[in-house]
Structure formats: structure tokens, C-alpha cells
Amino acid sequence: MEKSELEKLNESAVEVFGTMYYTPIELLPDIPPQDQWVLEDYYVKTAIRYSGPHVAHIEFYFPKSLAVNIAGGFLGVDEVSLLDEQIIDTMREATNMIIGSFLGRIDLDGACKLGIPEAQIVSNFSPMKCPVGNVVAFISDRGFLWMTFVV
Numbered sequence: 001m002e003k004s005e006l007e008k009l010n011e012s013a014v015e016v017f018g019t020m021y022y023t024p025i026e027l028l029p030d031i032p033p034q035d036q037w038v039l040e041d042y043y044v045k046t047a048i049r050y051s052g053p054h055v056a057h058i059e060f061y062f063p064k065s066l067a068v069n070i071a072g073g074f075l076g077v078d079e080v081s082l083l084d085e086q087i088i089d090t091m092r093e094a095t096n097m098i099i100g101s102f103l104g105r106i107d108l109d110g111a112c113k114l115g116i117p118e119a120q121i122v123s124n125f126s127p128m129k130c131p132v133g134n135v136v137a138f139i140s141d142r143g144f145l146w147m148t149f150v151v
Contacts, residue, residue, distance in 0.1 A: 001056075001149055005106060006136065012101035013138060020097065021070045025140045031127065038143055039126060040064045044088055046095040046119040050103060052112035056151045058099060061125050062091050066142035070094065084121060092119040 001009070010027035017025040044062040049055075062070075071090035072079040095117045103112050127135055130148045138145040 001151055008105040009098075009102050010138075012105060013098050016094065016097045016101055017070075017140070021074055021094070023066075023070060023073075023140055023142075025138045025145065028137045028139055031135065031137055032144065034128075037127065040143070042121050042123045043067075043125045043146075044091040044119055045122045045125070046091050046117055048095050048099050048117040049115040050099065050112045051115075052107065053109075054103075054107055054112050054151075056149055058095075059148045060091070060095055060098075061122075061146040061148075062094075063143045063145070066140055066145060067091050069142055088119045088121065092117045095119070 006027060013025055013027065017023045040063040042064050044064070044067045045059060046062070047057065047059045049057045067087050067090070068079050068082060071077070071082055071087045074090050075082070075086060077086065096114070099117075100114055103114060125146075127137070127146055130146070131150070134150060135146060135148045138147070
């Protein structure tokens with residue numbers, strides 16, 4: 001992804017997380033050093049594709065603590081009462097909103113087609129397993145949100 005596209009992605013993520021989830025988030029200029037990573041037991045992995053003049057496959061890895069916090073606040077449900085499906089659905093919708101907003105910023109003619117987001121809970125996630133050069137990190141008050149992309 002080009003630098004200008006990453007800036008637009010950041011704008012979209014900041015807007016969606018701030019407006020919809022009251023959660024501050026910011027794209028980091030570089031991957032943080034490995035000694036700063038605090039990896040969780042599980043992540044909600046979401047994936048979405050878009051095609052047209054711009055093409056990409058994007059995956060987000062929401063740490064459990066961030067996903068639970070967002071889902072609980074968005075749904076108005078106590079975090080301990082959340083079902084996995086509620087967390088998964090909320091992260092799927094967050095991904096849809098972020099990338100939909102992003103496409104609105106890079107595809108002014110609306111020629112791209114946004115796919116249907118998928119989501120699942122995964123364990124043993126590590127940024128080390130992601131393709132070098134195709135991973136970025138966002139910082140939130142609940143740790144790092146990781147994103148991989150193939151364009």
C-alpha cells in the first residue's frame with residue numbers, strides 16, 4: 001500500500017473507531033519492536049476483499065481485550081455477558097465500516113466493489129507469521145491492532 005493510501009486508511013480507522021466505538025486508535029509509522037508486543041491468547045481475525053480499479057485482500061487481527069471492549073460498548077452489553085458470536089459480528093462490522101470508508105477516500109468514482117467481511121476467532125497469532133512489508137500496526141488503549149494486506 002502506498003503511503004498516501006495508508007494515510008487514508010488511518011483517517012478511516014480513526015474516524016470509525018472514534019465515532020462508532022469511542023476508542024482512540026492510530027496507525028503507527030513502523031512495526032513496534034518485538035519486545036513491545038503483548039500478544040493475547042486469542043484474536044478476532046477479520047478478512048475483506050475489494051476489487052475494481054483498486055484490488056486488495058485485508059485482514060485485521062483484533063486482540064481479545066480490544067474486541068471485547070468494542071463489542072460491549074457498541075452493543076451496550078456487559079463485557080462478561082458477551083457471546084463469541086456478538087464479538088465476531090461486531091468486529092466484522094467494524095472491518096466493513098473501516099474499509100468502506102477507506103474506499104470512499106481512494107475510489108471517488110465508486111468503481112470498486114467491496115466484498116462481504118468474514119471473521120473468526122484465532123489463537124497463536126503472531127506478526128512474525130505475517131508477510132514482511134505487508135503488515136501494519138495500530139495502537140489503541142487496549143494494545144496493538146494488526147493489519148495485513150495484499151494488493
